Amino acid sequence: MSQVRAALVVAGVDMRRRMRNRSFLIQAVLGPLVLAVVISLAFGGEGGIDTTVGVVDADGSALSSAFTESVTGADAGGLHFESVESADAARRLVDDGDISGAVVVPAGFADSLTGDDPRDLDVLSTPDAPIGGQIARSVAEGLAGRTNAARLAAATTAASGGDVPAADALADLELPIEIARHSAGEETSPAAYFAPSMGILFLFLTTGMVARGLLEERRTSILARMRSAPVGTSAILAGRCLSTVVLGVASLGVVWAVTASALDADWGAPAGVLALIVATVLAVAAIGGLVAALARTEQAADSFATVVTFVLALIGGNFVAVADMPHALRQLSLLTPNGWALRGFAELSAGRGAPSDVLVHVGVLLGWAIVIGALAVRLLPRRLEAS
Amino acid sequence: MIRAGVAVAAIAGNEMRRVARDRIVLVLTLALPVVIIVVIGSTFGSMGEAVPVGLVAHDDSPAATALTDALDASDGLDVEAYDSLDELRRDVRVASVTAGVIVPEGYGAAVDTGDAVEVGLIVSPSSNGAAAVRPAVEAAVADEAARLAAARVAVDNGAVGRAEALATAERLAPDLPRTVVHREQVGDDQAEGVGQFSYVAPSNLVLFTFINTVMVGALIASDRKQGLVRRMLATPHGAGTIAAGLGAAKLAFALVQSMLIVLVGTLLFGVDWGDPWGAAALVVLFALVSTAAGVLVGAVVADAEQAQSIAAPVAIAMGMLGGCMWPLEVVPPVMRTIGHAVPHAWAMDAWQALVLDGADIGAVGADLAALTGFAAVLSLLAAWRLRVALTR
Numbered sequence: 001m002s003q004v005r006a007a008l009v010v011a012g013v014d015m016r017r018r019m020r021n022r023s024f025l026i027q028a029v030l031g032p033l034v035l036a037v038v039i040s041l042a043f044g045g046e047g048g049i050d051t052t053v054g055v056v057d058a059d060g061s062a063l064s065s066a067f068t069e070s071v072t073g074a075d076a077g078g079l080h081f082e083s084v085e086s087a088d089a090a091r092r093l094v095d096d097g098d099i100s101g102a103v104v105v106p107a108g109f110a111d112s113l114t115g116d117d118p119r120d121l122d123v124l125s126t127p128d129a130p131i132g133g134q135i136a137r138s139v140a141e142g143l144a145g146r147t148n149a150a151r152l153a154a155a156t157t158a159a160s161g162g163d164v165p166a167a168d169a170l171a172d173l174e175l176p177i178e179i180a181r182h183s184a185g186e187e188t189s190p191a192a193y194f195a196p197s198m199g200i201l202f203l204f205l206t207t208g209m210v211a212r213g214l215l216e217e218r219r220t221s222i223l224a225r226m227r228s229a230p231v232g233t234s235a236i237l238a239g240r241c242l243s244t245v246v247l248g249v250a251s252l253g254v255v256w257a258v259t260a261s262a263l264d265a266d267w268g269a270p271a272g273v274l275a276l277i278v279a280t281v282l283a284v285a286a287i288g289g290l291v292a293a294l295a296r297t298e299q300a301a302d303s304f305a306t307v308v309t310f311v312l313a314l315i316g317g318n319f320v321a322v323a324d325m326p327h328a329l330r331q332l333s334l335l336t337p338n339g340w341a342l343r344g345f346a347e348l349s350a351g352r353g354a355p356s357d358v359l360v361h362v363g364v365l366l367g368w369a370i371v372i373g374a375l376a377v378r379l380l381p382r383r384l385e386a387s
Numbered sequence: 388m389i390r391a392g393v394a395v396a397a398i399a400g401n402e403m404r405r406v407a408r409d410r411i412v413l414v415l416t417l418a419l420p421v422v423i424i425v426v427i428g429s430t431f432g433s434m435g436e437a438v439p440v441g442l443v444a445h446d447d448s449p450a451a452t453a454l455t456d457a458l459d460a461s462d463g464l465d466v467e468a469y470d471s472l473d474e475l476r477r478d479v480r481v482a483s484v485t486a487g488v489i490v491p492e493g494y495g496a497a498v499d500t501g502d503a504v505e506v507g508l509i510v511s512p513s514s515n516g517a518a519a520v521r522p523a524v525e526a527a528v529a530d531e532a533a534r535l536a537a538a539r540v541a542v543d544n545g546a547v548g549r550a551e552a553l554a555t556a557e558r559l560a561p562d563l564p565r566t567v568v569h570r571e572q573v574g575d576d577q578a579e580g581v582g583q584f585s586y587v588a589p590s591n592l593v594l595f596t597f598i599n600t601v602m603v604g605a606l607i608a609s610d611r612k613q614g615l616v617r618r619m620l621a622t623p624h625g626a627g628t629i630a631a632g633l634g635a636a637k638l639a640f641a642l643v644q645s646m647l648i649v650l651v652g653t654l655l656f657g658v659d660w661g662d663p664w665g666a667a668a669l670v671v672l673f674a675l676v677s678t679a680a681g682v683l684v685g686a687v688v689a690d691a692e693q694a695q696s697i698a699a700p701v702a703i704a705m706g707m708l709g710g711c712m713w714p715l716e717v718v719p720p721v722m723r724t725i726g727h728a729v730p731h732a733w734a735m736d737a738w739q740a741l742v743l744d745g746a747d748i749g750a751v752g753a754d755l756a757a758l759t760g761f762a763a764v765l766s767l768l769a770a771w772r773l774r775v776a777l778t779r
Contacts, residue, residue: 023696031700038707042718050720094573100716113566120569126744129716133570134522140568141522145529147566152533153540155563156556162545173540175532176498177454179525180505184479184487205699209692299606302695306602307419310595314423319712327438330482332426343481350511351480 003235010231010239015247028206028251032198033258039194040263051132053139054084054093054102054124061110063171067143068105079135087122094124100132101125103140113147114154114167149173184350191265196345197318199255200280200338201309203248207288208305210244215298218384233381241285248281268348272355276344279365283337286369289376293383312336340364391631394624398632403639406603420595420648424588428656438520439465441475441484441509448495454506454531458488461527464520479509486510486520499549501539534560588658589738592648592670593731594711597677598702600641604681605694607633607773612690616777630773634682634766641674661741665748665755669737672758676730679765686772705729730761 018024057068072081082099084090090102104122112119121140125133150170157164217223226236256273259265267273291308295301313319315329316338325333333339344361347353407413442458444451459466467484469475475487489507497504506528508521537560538552547555610616610633619629649670652658660666681698688694706712708722709731715723726732737754740746748755 021692023693026693027696027700031696031703034700035704035707038704042707042713042722051716091573116564118564118566120567123568123570124573125570126573130714131716137522137568137570138525141525141529144566144568145525145533148529148563149533149536151565152556152560152563153537155559156537156541156552157544159555159559160541160545160547160552162541162547165540165544170540173536174503175529176501176503176535176539177528177532178503178505179508179528182489182507182509184476184509184511201703202700205696209696212692212695298691302602302691303419306599306699307422310419310598311422311426315426325482327485329426346480347477351477 002230003232006229006231006235007239007242010226010236011242011246014240014243018243018247024206024209024247027202027209028247029254031205032195032202032251032255035198035201036191036195036255036259036263036265039198040191040265051100051129051135052080052082052098053132053136054082054090054099055139056084056087056090056102056104058087058107059105059109060107062168063110063113064105066171071103071139081139087124090124094126094129097126097129100129101134101136103136103143105143110167110171113151118147118151146171146173146175149175191259191263192267192349193342193346195255195259195263195265196252196267197342199252200284200341201313201318203252203281203284204287204309204312205305206248206251207244207284208291208302208309210240210285210288211292211295211301211305212298214240214292214380214384215295215301219298223384227385233385237289237377237380237384241289244285244288245278245281248285249277252277252281266349267345268352269355272348272353272358273345275355275362276341276348276358276365279362279369280337280341282369283341283365283372286371286373286376287337289380290372293376293379312338315339317342337365337368391624391628394622394628395632395635398619398624398629399635399639402633402636406636406640417644417647419599420591420644421651423595424591424648424651425655428588428652428658438463438486438523439467439484440520440524441467441469441478441487442490443469443472443475443487444490445492446490446494448498450495450498450535451490454490454494454528457531458524458527461523463523464527476509479511482511486524488524498535501535530560585658585742588648588652588656589660589742590711590735592645592652593673593709593734593738594702594706596641596645596648596673597680597706597731598699599644600637600674600677601681601684601698601702602695603640604637604678605684605688605698606691607637607682607685608688608694609691611685611776620777626774626777627770629777630682630770633773634678634769637681638674638678641678642671645670645674659742661738661745662747665737665741665746665751668748668755669734669741669751669758672755672762673730673734675762676734676758676765679762679769683765683769683772686769686776705731708732710735727757730758733757733761 055068055071057064068083072083074081084093084099084102087104090099090104093099094102102124104124106119106122109119109121121144123133123136123140125136150173153170153173154164223236227233256267256277260267287308288305291301291305295304315332316336317325317333318338340361344358347357347361351357440458442455444455455466458464466488469478469487472489475484478484479487487509489509491505491507494504494506508524534553534556537556538549541547541552541555542549545552607616616629616633620626649660649666653660684694684698684701688697708726709729710726711731715726715732715735718726733754737751737758740751740754
């Protein structure tokens with residue numbers, strides 16, 4: 001019983017000390033908030049795209065001018081199309097960054113369609129502006145698809161013994177299947193993904209500070225002095241663990257509250273969010289404990305925590321949204337607690353999931369907490385008592 | 388003058404020995420950027436593989452089956468059948484498939500009557516990860532649509548039935564000459580294969596050199612706290628000399644770290660860093676900028692803990708603003724302007740010109756000049772604050 005009380009006292013003292021410490025507040029609360037704001041600003045607004053794609057009509061045929069007109073008339077949001085004099089001019093504009101890509105309809109394009117050697121369409125792009133290049137390509141593929149369909153229509157009609165329609169009629173051929181884009185979930189603000197993501201990143205960094213703190217207390221013999229009272233190492237560790245978890249939950253909770261009210265980031269079902277936050281904090285705290293157990297000096301703990309933090313964050317999807325990663329990296333992200341936590345948060349926000357939808361995520365995170373925590377509990381007393 | 392130079396070298400050497408003695412610190416801090424580039428490099432290396440795409444068919448007509456087969460047969464797509472739309476949407480959200488295709492109910496009937504029909508493409512709401520999938524899906528759908536359109540024209544203009552016309556279209560399609568879209572990259576001599584990794588490698592170099600160097604530089608705070616630096620003042624060397632020595636050690640560290648990333652990128656992943664003179668100037672200038680920023684942080688904060696806690700958020704925020712985590716092309720113009728208030732944006736502009744456009748050192752002169760400005764201003768600030776902190 002007295003050991004439990006001792007643990008609570010240790011936890012209370014630790015919490016008070018860290019609440020008074022500006023570094024903790026900066027790292028646990030201010031850091032993630034600032035980054036969530038930066039991300040929201042970066043991706044806020046109208047689709048975030050502002051790009052101009054050029055269209056070159058070197059053909060001058062009815063078909064190519066109809067194409068140019070339809071495309072340049074289709075400005076949407078931040079996406080603009082602009083008619084450009086020649087392919088060389090377009091090349092210069094793309095090179096100078098004035099337009100982000102261009103579609104070139106070459107001279108003789110319309111005339112070549114009935115022959116055996118149709119002219120190709122050219123798309124100019126630059127690696128500096130990948131999105132503009134993709135848009136230009138998509139537009140060009142659309143035209144190519146329609147002309148290929150027209151050619152097939154002419155050939156099929158001829159082979160069936162029918163009267164091949166005039167070129168003009170074929171040029172107007174509409175493809176019967178269109179692709180409609182759907183979102184896989186609710187349109188959520190980017191803050192809804194990146195707020196938990198940055199919260200988790202800084203949670204890792206703060207637990208690095210816990211490791212440093214433990215080692216500092218060992219070095220300055222504070223731990224030894226505490227043990228001279230009838231307080232066991234396990235009571236001290238339990239206390240520190242409790243304060244770390246409480247503060248971690250509080251810090252993610254503050255990020256949640258602020259981003260939800262100020263940045264319009266809807267994290268989803270509160271019960272599910274809370275369960276995920278607690279499970280995430282436990283997993284991260286366990287990793288922090290292991291770092292403290294493995295590091296010999298405070299500096300080593302810092303470096304070790306930094307490496308673990310950034311590697312897990314990078315693989316887990318804290319910097320690059322999981323969906324934007326190459327496929328192999330996505331699979332790899334399932335080996336990190338970050339990957340599971342972020343998927344869980346996404347399931348609640350974008351997926352509008354019920355709390356029961358994140359049971360698996362919570363379970364995996366608790367698994368991390370138990371396995372890594374058990375290792376830390378085995379190793380830590382040895383490290384902390386050996387002073 | 389010479390004596391001061393010797394002193395600077397001695398202080399720097401001593402600093403580096405101190406760091407080197409803590410082998411864990413040395414290995415971990417130098418290994419981090421390398422580990423990161425290896426992780427990213429190996430996963431981006433697998434990008435050419437087929438992308439998993441889920442498909443829900445609400446229609447079991449032959450036309451729907453034909454579309455599914457066309458998608459499955461297309462290069463770069465690996466089609467996986469789903470029974471439930473909700474399940475597919477979830478898997479797209481959590482990215483276990485890259486995108487989803489919905490063949491709507493009544494697809495076959497609409498196609499039979501020649502009505503327009505919409506095929507759904509499900510993409511993740513918060514990502515443009517589907518960008519890689521779209522062209523492949525569009526191409527497969529376009530081929531299918533061409534066959535249907537051609538059959539309709541044949542039926543409208545001839546005396547054949549629809550089934551026969553479809554069969555004819557299918558028979559003719561493979562051998563018909565096609566209009567293809569030819570892609571040309573502008574303004575460089577680089578191969579088309581200069582892929583995504585060539586953006587990722589420099590952006591990680593910039594991001595992590597800065598984070599690491601600032602964190603290491605900020606450790607000056609702990610030396611200050613221990614009185615280590617004040618003790619040095621007892622020697623006949625001025626605060627300026629001591630500051631220079633400390634800074635030189637941190638600079639050496641930043642340079643070694645950058646060179647490791649460049650080397651690993653080149654040797655393991657074949658990253659072409661562009662014009663060697665331009666790359667060298669860029670690496671050195673950015674190392675100077677990072678070092679000055681680190682020393683500045685180390686001079687203004689109270690202790691190592693505060694240094695660590697400020698350094699990480701500041702360095703990450705600067706990386707975000709400067710385009711290390713996403714190309715500045717995708718952010719609103721005002722954020723692009725704001726981004727150029729941090730050195731990262733200039734460094735990224737220069738790396739893009741060198742790596743992606745094959746520019747030489749002259750072409751990135753403006754960026755290098757901006758970085759020189761950052762380095763000068765930050766160094767002056769750092770020297771001033773460190774001097775104040777030392778002599779206080």
